[in-house]
Amino acid sequence: MAHESRSRRRLSQSSYPEDITRTVESAAGSWPSVLAPRLAYFAAVARTEHVTRAAHELGVPQSTLSRALVRLEQDLGVDLFARHGRTLSLTPAGRTFLASVERALGEVERAAEAVRADADPEAGKVAFGFLHTMGSETVPGLLREFRVHHPRVRFALVQGYGEWMLERMRAGELDLCLTSPVPNAPDLVARRLDEQRLRLVVPEDHRLAARKRVRLAEAAEEAFVTLEPPFGLRRITDDLCAQAGFRPRIAFEGEEAETLRGLVAAGLGVALLPPPAFARPGVVELTVTAPRAVREIGVAWLADRPVPPPVAAFREFLLGRRGRLLA
Structure with missing residues (x-):
């Protein structure tokens, strides 16, 4: 045998x-x-x-x-x-x-x-996405504060516009993202964290430059420089202009807010933008009194995905900053 x-x-x-x-x-x-x-x-x-x-x-x-x-x-x-x-x-x-x-x-x-x-609670990794406009000041400040109590947690940082980041998250490449508008989708959990005022940015020699406040309708005849259509800020710009009673005449479209400020400084149009991290020469930023010009900032994650401990810790940190995320 x-x-x-x-x-x-x-x-x-x-x-x-x-x-x-x-x-x-x-x-x-x-x-x-x-x-x-x-x-x-x-x-x-x-x-x-x-x-x-x-x-x-x-x-x-x-x-x-x-x-x-x-x-x-x-x-x-x-x-x-x-x-x-x-x-x-x-x-x-x-x-x-x-x-x-x-x-x-x-x-x-x-x-x-x-x-x-x-997945290590003290030394794990968080794949974190956020808007370009939050990369120069807001996100570095958040990470500095979080790492006071979690000094060994590592971050993979990804910048992009909202819809692109949500797709990366659905593909498993991101754990969390800060985005605007706050998404509403059945496969996501999203929480509003704060709101950010938008300003009308005009060249320093513009007819409105001597003002501190302006109604958006006063810019109805201006050429606008904006982000491209997939960006959440572009949709917000279109919506605010519609509330003000006009459709913006788009002269230039871009992918980055500071590039738009440069176009405004060159006299190529006006723009609705969040406040800059640093003052930009050549432009004046005006408070918009009507309609109420703000964008909501929220954090989103996938509803059905297990959350590793370091991701959960950072998510709770962000949720704890509600109302003062941009302070």
């Missing part, structure tokens, strides 16, 4: 019975699911060259380990070991296979360590 078992293991794929051959052929399309559970067993036996010692090292019954090795050789259609009583040695095919198995197991171990590190 033992001789028959050894002979069966040494069959080449071409000499397999028809049903075993079909099994190997069907498994070839899903090797990871077939082989993965047995790779660690194979590597342990290859390292010890002894089934009993490997079984003890792995904490599994010897019979379980022996069956796993036989199945592995049957699935591959090659002998990985030469048997010498209770000891084994790798065949040339086994040595080739072992090199790849060790690399694969090493990658799995590194990946496991990485995800465990990212």
Whole structure:
């Protein structure tokens, strides 16, 4: 019986019975699911060259380990070991296979360590997205304050416009994002944190530049420089102009608020923008009295995704800043 078992293991794929051959052929399309559970067993036996010692090292019954090795050789259609009583040695095919198995197991171990590190409450990672206009002052201030009590938490920071960040979050690339307008979608949880006043930015030699306050309707005949349509601030600009009774005449569209300020300074139009981090020469920023020109800032995350501890801690920190996020 033992001789028959050894002979069966040494069959080449071409000499397999028809049903075993079909099994190997069907498994070839899903090797990871077939082989993965047995790779660690194979590597342990290859390292010890002894089934009993490997079984003890792995904490599994010897019979379980022996069956796993036989199945592995049957699935591959090659002998990985030469048997010498209770000891084994790798065949040339086994040595080739072992090199790849060790690399694969090493990658799995590194990946496991990485995800465990990212979930560490004190030293994990938060993938955080935010609007370009919040990158120069607001977000650095938030991170500085948060890290007073969580100094080892790491951040992967991504800047973009609202819809783009939400798609990145749905794709698993972001944990949280600060965005505007506050999204309303069934797959998201979003909380309003604060609101930011928008100002009408005009060139310093503009007819309205001597004013401190202005009604938006007074700019109805002006050329506007705005962000491109996918940006939330562009939609807010269009909505506010509609409330003021006009449709803005767009002269230039861009992707970054400070570029728009530069266009305004060059006399190429006016813009509705949030306050700058630093005063920009060549422009005057006017308070808009009507309609009420604000944009809401909120934090959003996916409704059905588990939240690792460092992400939960930062989310609670942001929620605790409601009403003073932009202070």
